[in-house]
Each structure stands twice: as C-alpha cells, then as structure tokens.
Amino acid sequence: MEEAVSKAEFRNAMARVCASVNVITSNGSAGRGGFTATAMCSVTDEPPTLLVCMNGRSAQCALFLENRRFCVNVLADDHQELAGYFAGRQADMAARYAAAKWVDLPSGSQALADAMVSFDCELIEARLVGTHHIFLGQVVGIRSRTDGNALLYFDRAYVNVPSQVGSFGG
Numbered sequence: 001m002e003e004a005v006s007k008a009e010f011r012n013a014m015a016r017v018c019a020s021v022n023v024i025t026s027n028g029s030a031g032r033g034g035f036t037a038t039a040m041c042s043v044t045d046e047p048p049t050l051l052v053c054m055n056g057r058s059a060q061c062a063l064f065l066e067n068r069r070f071c072v073n074v075l076a077d078d079h080q081e082l083a084g085y086f087a088g089r090q091a092d093m094a095a096r097y098a099a100a101k102w103v104d105l106p107s108g109s110q111a112l113a114d115a116m117v118s119f120d121c122e123l124i125e126a127r128l129v130g131t132h133h134i135f136l137g138q139v140v141g142i143r144s145r146t147d148g149n150a151l152l153y154f155d156r157a158y159v160n161v162p163s164q165v166g167s168f169g170g
Contacts, residue, residue, distance in 0.1 A: 018154040021075045023086045024052050026060075027110050028067030033060040034096060036087040038153045039132075040072055048139035050119060053132045061133055065126055070137060071105070072119040073112035077149040077160035082112075105141055117144035 019038035026033050039053035052072060054061055064070055075083055085096045101113040111118035121137025128134075150161040 015156050016154075018152050018159070021079070021083050021151045021153050021158065022052075023073045023075060023079075023082065023112060023115075024054070024070055025073065025110055025112075026064045026067045026070045027108055028069055030063040030066035032093060032097065032110070033063040033067075034086050034093070035060060036083045043136065049124070050121065050137055050139060052135045052137065054135065056128055056131055056133050064123070064135065065133075068123040069107060069109055070121050070123065070135065071109040071111050072121065072137075073115040074117045075112075075151045076114065076116050077151045079112075079115075079151055080158050083151070083158065103143070105143075107140060111143050114145065114148075115143070116148055116150060117142065 020040065022037050022040050024035055024037050024040070035054065035058065037052055037054065041051060043049040043051050050072065052070065054064065079100075082100050084090075085099050090096050090099070097110075102110040103113045105111055105118075105120050107120050107122075109120050111120065119137070119139050120141035120143075121139055123135055124138050125136040126133050127136075147163070149163050152159045152161050
C-alpha cells in the first residue's frame with residue numbers, strides 16, 4: 001500500500017508545530033535514564049494524565065518500561081545546552097545528570113531543580129505505535145516555579161518565549 005504522506009513530508013510538517021522542550025527522566029530498579037522530547041501532552045485531568053512518546057529503538061526504552069515511573073521536566077530558556085545533552089549530544093548518562101541540579105522526589109524520581117514545571121508520573125500504560133512507544137503516565141506530583149521564560153522548539157530550532165507573551169491587559 002502506497003503511503004499518502006511520506007516520512008519526510010510528515011517530519012517537515014511537524015517541524016512547523018511549536019512544542020515545549022522537555023527532559024524526561026526515569027529512576028528505579030533498572031537504573032537512571034533520560035531523554036529530550038517534544039512529544040508530550042496532557043491527556044486528561046481526571047485523573048491527571050499525560051503522554052510522552054519515545055523511539056522504540058532507544059536503548060533506554062527497556063529502562064523506562066521496567067522502572068514504570070518517569071518525570072517530565074519542562075525546560076526554561078536557559079536549558080538549551082541541557083536539552084542537547086539529553087537529546088544525545090552527551091552519550092554518558094552520568095555526564096548528562098552532572099550538567100544540572102536534581103531534586104529527589106518522594107516517589108523516587110528525580111526532578112530538574114529549576115524546571116519550569118516537573119510532572120512526577122507513574123506509568124499506567126505503554127503502547128507501541130509504529131516506531132515509538134506512547135507512555136501514558138498518571139501524574140502523582142507536581143513541582144513548579146512562577147518565574148522564567150519558556151523554551152520551545154520550532155522549525156528545528158530552539159526558541160525562547162518571554163513569560164509576558166500572550167498576557168492581556170498588562
């Protein structure tokens with residue numbers, strides 16, 4: 001069957017979708033891992049649930065599946081270098097973690113100390129679709145800060161977004 005949309009066409013179209021930049025971490029019996037993802041979104045608020053997508057060919061997939069827990073750290077504009085490390089520019093996991101300060105959560109997860117917001121999640125379902133696993137996580141804890149500017153990804157580049165963008169009446 002001929003595909004109606006090619007892989008390149010789809011990737012180019014998705015590059016035009018603005019997304020938050022997130023470092024997804026996991027810590028547990030399988031060890032500590034982490035990767036950078038833009039494929040993260042809310043699923044429902046009752047119960048609070050979000051999803052994250054991870055390439056199934058990643059060596060870390062088994063670690064996330066075994067730990068059954070992950071933390072979504074939404075990055076600020078000064079986290080571009082960290083995003084690059086967790087995107088694979090720094091292969092050594094210990095070096096990735098050494099590039100930032102982390103906070104141990106009661107669940108055993110580790111959150112980026114100065115993330116815009118961190119969602120502590122229990123993995124409730126993982127489903128393989130094409131090349132990627134979709135991890136559905138129930139949010140069991142949230143850490144956030146009220147200052148800082150967002151880091152987004154658009155047109156295959158990082159974009160800083162001042163916190164005042166979109167404010168009304170100010």
